Amino acid sequence: MATSSTKYTKTAIILHWLIGFGIIFMFLLGWYMCDLPKEAPKSMSFDLFDLGIYTWQLSEETSPRSFYFNLHKSVGITLLGLIAFRIFWRLTHPAPALLKTMKAWEKKLANATHHALYLIMVLLPASGVAMALYSKYGIKWFGIPLAEGLGDEAMRDIFKNAHGIIGIILLTLLVLHILAVLKHTFVNKDGTLKRMMFK
Numbered sequence: 278m279a280t281s282s283t284k285y286t287k288t289a290i291i292l293h294w295l296i297g298f299g300i301i302f303m304f305l306l307g308w309y310m311c312d313l314p315k316e317a318p319k320s321m322s323f324d325l326f327d328l329g330i331y332t333w334q335l336s337e338e339t340s341p342r343s344f345y346f347n348l349h350k351s352v353g354i355t356l357l358g359l360i361a362f363r364i365f366w367r368l369t370h371p372a373p374a375l376l377k378t379m380k381a382w383e384k385k386l387a388n389a390t391h392h393a394l395y396l397i398m399v400l401l402p403a404s405g406v407a408m409a410l411y412s413k414y415g416i417k418w419f420g421i422p423l424a425e426g427l428g429d430e431a432m433r434d435i436f437k438n439a440h441g442i443i444g445i446i447l448l449t450l451l452v453l454h455i456l457a458v459l460k461h462t463f464v465n466k467d468g469t470l471k472r473m474m475f476k
């Protein structure tokens with residue numbers, strides 16, 4: 278469903294950029310943490326990504342791998358909540374109609390990509406939650422225990438593979454989405470990007 282307005286609501290715009298950058302951060306964090314050594318000295322403070330910008334203090338000693346895995350789970354669950362709210366918002370606040378200058382195939386491709394993005398944005402963190410639940414570690418949200426791990430290796434591996442494959446699908450859709458925005462901005466010069474900006 279679409280309205281006659283030419284812009285998204287302020288809430289939709291905030292959610293779009295918060296979740297978009299959140300997802301990019303999660304990819305970088307996911308790749309970073311998986312490369313960390315399994316054996317490393319424990320610590321109670323972590324200089325985030327060794328950038329010298331922010332040092333995170335903990336109440337107990339933990340290994341770097343465990344610290345970053347917990348951060349990934351905590352931010353991922355937060356994003357899942359924001360994504361659920363975004364879907365609710367999208368269903369209750371219809372998007373503005375696509376530009377009249379777009380060809381029929383462009384509209385179909387844009388709609389299909391947007392729907393697929395919503396689906397995959399849910400499936401990626403959901404598969405992460407399932408993986409973490411079946412692991413022996415369980416889930417904490419910024420230190421607050423949410424669920425004990427079930428310790429089922431076989432199921433954990435299934436969801437780990439799913440998380441990896443869904444991640445590649447999301448990356449592909451994101452690239453397609455960004456390429457489309459670049460084409461509209463620099464080739465068609467039709468102001469599509471402004472629909473998702475405050476001014």
Ligand code: HEM
Pocket residue numbers: 299300301303304305307308311346349350351352353354356357401402403404405406408409416437440441444
């Ligand atoms: C927007 C959400 C998310 C994104 C973009 C994301 C992305 C990633 C990426 C890129 C990796 C590295 C995969 C690899 O190179 O093998 C990863 C690993 C992982 N993710 Fe996520 N993730 C998300 C949400 C979650 C959530 C919500 C959880 C759990 C609550 C989670 C748990 C994990 C775990 C445990 C691993 C490590 C797998 C392993 O090697 O043991 N992820 N994620």
